[in-house]
Amino acid sequence: MSGRLIHFNKTRIAPTPSGFLHLGNVLSFTLTTALARLHRAKVLLRIDDIDQTRADEKYIQDIFDTLNFLEIPWDEGPHNAGEFKDSYSQMHRLPLYREVIEQLKDSGLVFACTCSRKQLEKAPCxxxxxxxxLDTKEAAWRLHTYKARELSIRSYNDQTVTAVLPADMQNFVIRKKDAFPAYQLTSVIDDLHYGVDLIIRGQDLWSSTLAQHELALALGKSEFQDITFYHHPLLTDELNQKLSKSAGATSVLYLRQSGKTPAQIYTMIANMLGLNMIINNWEQLAEIVLTFYKNNPAPAINGAGLHK
Known part of the structure; x- marks a missing residue:
């Protein structure tokens, strides 16, 4: 950021326990932690487990195993899987989510949807x-969005980026067919609930950032616009596809079980970014990557990795 260094209150590491963490997650975690330290912000570990059908206990444990193995620190939140389940699971915040869903309902801003995924692949809803x-059985609830409304995003470079919600995010789901709140809604409410004012995430979540601003406006929560967003490029595989959670060769679990050290894992990440050097720890990786970003203009908000 230009000029005087801004101090933030809090940022967060927010993995979803739907698979084993991969190298792309590690890059995001290291950048988050480094920027938090730079701006004297605390790091909250927030595990997004609202989708109970996918939140497997082994994936929750993997989050703690990965962070501890790679020595990535955090300041707030659970320190083990048991503490997470007892005090920090999103299930404890269901009343908060349901309250805002009712607010949207009472405001006439939601509509019921019975479309299947196959139907949506063929035609729009x-x-x-x-x-x-709205009380139709197994109907999702969608937010009625405004196609031409300009959304203002506070960017890390001290600029305000304006954009409209992309077509594929119009009328996004805020309550799923199982009556549980959807990701966009829980993410907004959690960030406001915990006082997060700096969010570091991959460029693939740019459309989610826009959707969440749209939702915050619908809820009258103008304070969400005060959050600063940093969207970083993604790690990609040899086919230029973004990494996915799996037990494959880019999962930290696989690498750890194969005998890789933290330094070797951090070096792999640097090499995947086109930075041919040995990295010893997360601080060194973050410093080198952030310096590269600073000295080389960042790609477009929906761009790919550094090696492009």
Whole structure:
């Protein structure tokens, strides 16, 4: 950031326990922690387990195993899986989520949707015009969004980026067919609940950032616009595809079980970014990557990795 160094209150590491963490997650965690230290912010570990059908206990344990093995620190949140389940699971915040869902309902800003994934792959949702009753069994609730509304995002470079919600995020789901709140809603409420004012995430979540600003406006929570966002490029594989959670060759679990040291894992990440050097720890990786970003203009918000 230009000029005087700004102090932030809090940022967060927010993995979803739907698979084993991979090298791309590690890059994001290291950048988050480094920027927190730079700006004297605390790091919250927030595990997004609202999708109980995918939040497997072994993936929750993997988050703690990975952070501890790679010696990536955090300041707030659970320190083990048991503490997470007892005090920090999103299930404890269900009343908060349901309260804002009811607020949106009472404001007339949601509509029911019975479309299946296969239907949505073939054609856009038309449920708004069908006026399906909200109490319809196994109907999702979608937020009625504004196609041309400009959204203002506070960027890390001291600029405000304006954009409109992309077509694929119009009328996004805020309550799923199982009546549980959806990711966009829980993320907004959690960030406000914990007082997060700096969010570091991959460029693939740019559309989510826009959706969350749209949702915050609908809820009248203008304070969400005060959050600063930093979108970093992604790690990609040899086919230029972003990494996915799996037990494959880019998962930290696989690498750890194969005998790789933290230094070797950090070096792998640097090499995947086109930075041919040996890295010893997360601080060194973050410093080198952030310096590269500073000295080389960042790619477009939806761009790919550094090696492009």
């Amino acid at each position: 038309t449920c708004f015009d069908r006026e399906i009753p």
